[in-house]
Amino acid sequence: MLPPMTPRERLLMIAPGVLFLVAFGSFEIGRFASRKEAERRVAAQQSTSEIEDIFAVLRNPDIGKRRFPFDLLVKNSTGRKVATFDKEDPASSAILEAIREAADHAMKIHSEEGSALRGLRRINEGSRFFEDTLREHIDANEGLFCSVPETAEGKEQRTGYPDLRIEHVESGTVAYLDPKLYEEKSRSSTLRSFYYKMSSSDSSKITEDAHHLLLGFSHDGADGEWTFLNWELLDLSSLKVKLKAEFQASNSDLYSGELVIGSSSAPGAR
Incomplete structure (x- = not known):
């Protein structure tokens, strides 16, 4: 009959499996994060491309002259x-x-x-x-x-x-x-x-x-x-x-806070 394993021996036996699981989990998390980052980049590229396409149409010098x-x-x-x-x-x-x-x-x-x-x-x-x-x-x-x-x-x-x-x-x-x-x-x-x-x-x-x-x-x-x-x-x-291309912003868009770089008084005093 084999003598019982000491705690140190048991730890040495299970350590490779634990290390494998940690490594595998880290790999999967990294791959998931990489996939999400790639999806975000693709979405950003598509959004930028769509905006540029709209700008290209609006820059057409004849767009304001055409009648629809x-x-x-x-x-x-x-x-x-x-x-x-x-x-x-x-x-x-x-x-x-x-x-x-x-x-x-x-x-x-x-x-x-x-x-x-x-x-x-x-x-x-x-x-x-x-x-x-x-x-x-x-x-x-x-x-x-x-x-x-x-x-x-x-x-x-x-x-x-x-x-x-x-x-x-x-x-x-x-x-x-x-x-x-x-x-x-x-x-x-x-x-x-x-x-x-x-x-x-x-x-x-x-x-x-x-x-x-x-x-x-x-x-x-x-x-x-x-x-x-x-x-x-x-x-x-x-x-x-006729089409008049016009970009606009409201007061809420302008004075929301993140655009303000200076004022006559603290925002809370208004």
Whole structure:
């Protein structure tokens, strides 16, 4: 019968196995870390490559001169069609007549002395009053429903294009309406007065095949005492738009802390 092993002998016997396991584990950890590092490098390279590809497109000197069909832009970004407006169609005709009456009414009441627009600092702040007046007046027509468009997530959203949604209930015909206010003398201006921002399908307010209409109200330019002169209704189905490449940052991006290298007082004192 063999004598029992001493603790030292037992340690010497199991030591090679322990060392092997430690070495194997270290190898596997190192290989895993190397694989993760390689994946991070590939992802970074892909991200850099994508950014450089975008820059290459935006550097094209013709990009700001090209004109893009608005209907294809909407179709590409939302999957929805921009329908041409047919004034002879009964449903479209009913929508047109309601817009005519509402536009006349809005132009009249917002030119009066008691209008909520009087005293505003900027005419752009008055757009919402026109939207509310148009919505109320159009919605009062039997057979029509006028509301603020909802996103695909079912959220009513005031900001962004379009401002109003009109539905001819019996036929299901839908028209999006976007009111704009502009000074009469700037009618032929080449400065931007309409824009459309591509967004995810969930946050887009365009959720249906529809007519897309713009209702422009001209005014005399008398700040704080505007008188509205004319209105024009436009069918955007044949509109051509230009792309303005613009990079932007918010105050939150700028003053978040990591960019600040000096200030008049400690951040906590603000």
